[in-house]
């Protein structure tokens with residue numbers, strides 16, 4: 179057992195931390211307020227190799243391990259969870275899915291620009307009537323011989339208006355249930371593909387979440403990922419890894435709020451002493467630090483499982499379930515440590531508290547994670 183980060187890990191952690199402080203922090207309050215996508219920053223992150231961190235360099239990626247990727251997500255999430263979700267979707271859902279299930283042609287055509295950060299990807303599973311119950315896909319991809327005819331609606335799609343490449347799950351053969359679902363690559367601009375309304379959200383307001391509409395979109399057969407009917411398996415396998423990224427996002431949000439609370443507690447005075455001298459505040463900081471450390475170990479363990487070829491379905495679900503709970507608890511307490519100042523935007527903690535909530539919802543709600551964990555422990 180080795181809990182030590184390598185030199186390379188520490189370098190990536192520092193690079194991500196510096197980027198977050200220097201490039202993301204300055205405009206983060208304004209972007210949150212105006213729901214502005216961090217376009218410039220995402221472009222820079224792409225140039226620095228953060229958009230395809232785990233992708234093989236032969237496909238334009240950085241060829242790093244999962245821990246490196248999580249360290250980057252964690253550091254960026256301490257400051258801007260709207261930026262980190264863009265990275266998370268591109269890295270762990272779109273790039274990972276294409277690299278592990280896509281054909282060589284699909285990798286050359288779609289993965290390379292995504293991994294280099296020249297293009298952004300989106301992962302489209304959820305529908306108005308199919309969220310947790312993702313098997314109830316109503317979007318259809320009818321087999322027309324040389325192409326599929328795609329019809330339906332996806333909602334809550336991260337990178338909805340900024341992506342160029344969309345992986346869309348759709349039902350080809352209803353009689354086969356989840357084995358009749360396909361994963362198709364859709365390009366921005368295909369006829370009949372419409373980017374619908376943008377959501378006005380509680381948190382991660384800088385990310386663009388949209389409804390997508392598909393009206394008789396002709397999708398070439400070569401855009402199907404993998405064999406006929408593996409779309410659901412593809413989505414579940416991809417999400418199992420994605421969850422570890424969201425767990426790292428939760429860890430980062432908690433860590434960011436904790437660091438702010440710690441700093442503030444040393445400079446704010448009440449009753450003749452800095453508030454960090456009050457034991458009630460000390461206990462809050464002690465609880466926060468302990469919970470974050472416990473979450474970190476679960477997140478790194480899931481990453482270790484993934485990098486070492488072990489099953490990471492359960493450890494990833496545990497990491498996301500626990501880290502997202504910690505993110506909620508720690509951010510609420512960080513606002514409390516700040517008193518009234520925690521309730522206003524300038525001090526950042528209220529945003530982190532709002533951002534934390536999504537980590538209990540997307541890529542499988544906390545209840546869904548418990549279903550996954552229970553299934554595993556019950557055998």
Ligand SMILES: Cc1cc2nc3c(=O)[nH]c(=O)nc-3n(C[C@H](O)[C@H](O)[C@H](O)COP(=O)(O)OP(=O)(O)OC[C@H]3O[C@@H](n4cnc5c(N)ncnc54)[C@H](O)[C@@H]3O)c2cc1C
Pocket residue numbers: 267301302303304306308309310311333334335336337379382387536539540541542543544545546
């Ligand atoms: C900001 C944002 C970004 C998102 N990005 C994406 C994206 O990029 N791509 C994508 O495909 N999706 C995305 N999603 C969708 C997200 O994954 C779903 O919202 C989530 O899976 C929950 O589905 P739902 O909203 O339909 O809730 P529902 O499934 O309707 O759940 C409602 C409640 O019921 C609970 N519940 C449901 N079934 C059970 C059960 N069997 N046992 C116990 N409790 C249950 C849930 O846990 C939840 O509390 C995003 C969502 C948001 C809000």
